[in-house]
Amino acid sequence: MKARYRKTIAGFLWVVASPIILYCIQSVVFRKFLKLDIPDYALFLLGGLLPWIFLSSTLEMCTPMFSTRSELLKSFKISPFVLILSQILDNFFNFLFAFIVLLIPLVFFRGRAEIGLLFLPFAMLQLLIGVTGFVSLFSLLQVFYKDVRFVIPFITNVFFFLTPIFYPIDVVPDELRIFIEINPFYMMIDPFRATLYFFDIHAFLPILLKGSLVSIIFAMSAWFYWRRKRNEFYLNL
Amino acid sequence: MNSTSTSECPLLLEVQNLHLSYDLNFFEHNSLRDSFVQLLSHPFKAITRPKSQLHVLKGISFNVSKGERIALIGVNGAGKTSLCRCIAGMTVPKYGEINAHGQVRAIFNPSIAILPDLTGRENAYILARLMFPEIQDDEIAELVTESVNFSGLGQFADTPFKTFSKGMQARLCLALITARPSDLMILDEAFDGADAAYQKKIAKRIQKVLEESGAIIMVSHSIDQIESTCNRVIILSESQIAFDGRLKEGVIFYQKLIQGMGDSDLYQQHHKQV
Numbered sequence: 001m002k003a004r005y006r007k008t009i010a011g012f013l014w015v016v017a018s019p020i021i022l023y024c025i026q027s028v029v030f031r032k033f034l035k036l037d038i039p040d041y042a043l044f045l046l047g048g049l050l051p052w053i054f055l056s057s058t059l060e061m062c063t064p065m066f067s068t069r070s071e072l073l074k075s076f077k078i079s080p081f082v083l084i085l086s087q088i089l090d091n092f093f094n095f096l097f098a099f100i101v102l103l104i105p106l107v108f109f110r111g112r113a114e115i116g117l118l119f120l121p122f123a124m125l126q127l128l129i130g131v132t133g134f135v136s137l138f139s140l141l142q143v144f145y146k147d148v149r150f151v152i153p154f155i156t157n158v159f160f161f162l163t164p165i166f167y168p169i170d171v172v173p174d175e176l177r178i179f180i181e182i183n184p185f186y187m188m189i190d191p192f193r194a195t196l197y198f199f200d201i202h203a204f205l206p207i208l209l210k211g212s213l214v215s216i217i218f219a220m221s222a223w224f225y226w227r228r229k230r231n232e233f234y235l236n237l
Numbered sequence: 238m239n240s241t242s243t244s245e246c247p248l249l250l251e252v253q254n255l256h257l258s259y260d261l262n263f264f265e266h267n268s269l270r271d272s273f274v275q276l277l278s279h280p281f282k283a284i285t286r287p288k289s290q291l292h293v294l295k296g297i298s299f300n301v302s303k304g305e306r307i308a309l310i311g312v313n314g315a316g317k318t319s320l321c322r323c324i325a326g327m328t329v330p331k332y333g334e335i336n337a338h339g340q341v342r343a344i345f346n347p348s349i350a351i352l353p354d355l356t357g358r359e360n361a362y363i364l365a366r367l368m369f370p371e372i373q374d375d376e377i378a379e380l381v382t383e384s385v386n387f388s389g390l391g392q393f394a395d396t397p398f399k400t401f402s403k404g405m406q407a408r409l410c411l412a413l414i415t416a417r418p419s420d421l422m423i424l425d426e427a428f429d430g431a432d433a434a435y436q437k438k439i440a441k442r443i444q445k446v447l448e449e450s451g452a453i454i455m456v457s458h459s460i461d462q463i464e465s466t467c468n469r470v471i472i473l474s475e476s477q478i479a480f481d482g483r484l485k486e487g488v489i490f491y492q493k494l495i496q497g498m499g500d501s502d503l504y505q506q507h508h509k510q511v
Binding site for chain 1: 367
């Protein structure tokens, strides 16, 4: 973190201010200009947009990391995942800070806190594991397939619209909803939103289970891929 | 093949029948267009093409005992770095066994920064945390201060690492890795970036660290460096051990090996160094 903010005037402030400003602008545009008829839209958007920014920015920052730090990885016996994990935790901390800054006034103005907030740590842990697995897998793939680095910005741009972040899944036509429900980004983000927005424990548990399952699948896929391609990884760096 | 091992000393490393190969398919990837054309023009060949393997190490076996300082030498591409990476646990052998009895620390390039924007001292701190995870924060701070002082960088230590010359970078990293005894230390051409004066200084430090610790495996092309530090030579040639024995015989064997290759340029190049 120290290296990231060195020689910057506002450093950490820029990184935290960016999602907050983006959230405020989207909140105004979708609610006031496009007049989306979604109750408590500020809270709804908070539960989707902030984890999405964390996920997409981490994916874009970490994917080329093994290639850009190849000299370091070849010079010392350092687990490559240490590099990835330090960046993920840095982004997670920023995400958490921005989230709390936005959540406090929202809860304050509503005059009540959702009981679902008690389940937030579970959703966050699931999101963290999911992002770590997903990012690790794509970072490894990038070492072998250089196309990945070009595909990632495209994926994040496209999936911003294909994932129910600023709109609810209910507005998607029934025949297309299955495609949204198998979207891994949605599965990872949905538990987070479920704790904030009209929390219902009976609905939350299956959502958390689905999110955890997809997170574990990504984490295990990354681990197995690493185990299988470890030697070639150093050769391709 | 001559073999030397101080059998009365405790074993620190056992390498048995080590084979290492790389899957080369990733290097043969063409574009989608090329692959499509190949599939259409030679469909049978494209489907039945065998998996390409690059055999880097074949049947490597040796032991390392406490007090041994091994020079691992061989021409470029002989498999020295691959063997060191395998011993360090960075890569995994296809067959064979590596049993390290103790901690293995390895450095493959000392002129590298963890985070180039941070100062030399800050980089040394992070590197120390990564290399010596078993020690406490206050001990790390002491270690870094001692290493920075030994490196002789003075006030440069508190300037960004990216402004350092290669030699300065090597000074700091070498000082750090040799600051603490290790059971087995692997130095792969680690001295090449440092100047002659510092190489002498660091050789004394290694000698001191060695007295307190286990063994060293050093990859180098410098005979001075090898003679001042090592007491055993392992020569790799064509992915196999061609010689394993005492220093003097090892150097002669290596010279003959290069002569035998019949490549006068190669010989001249190594004759200056070895």
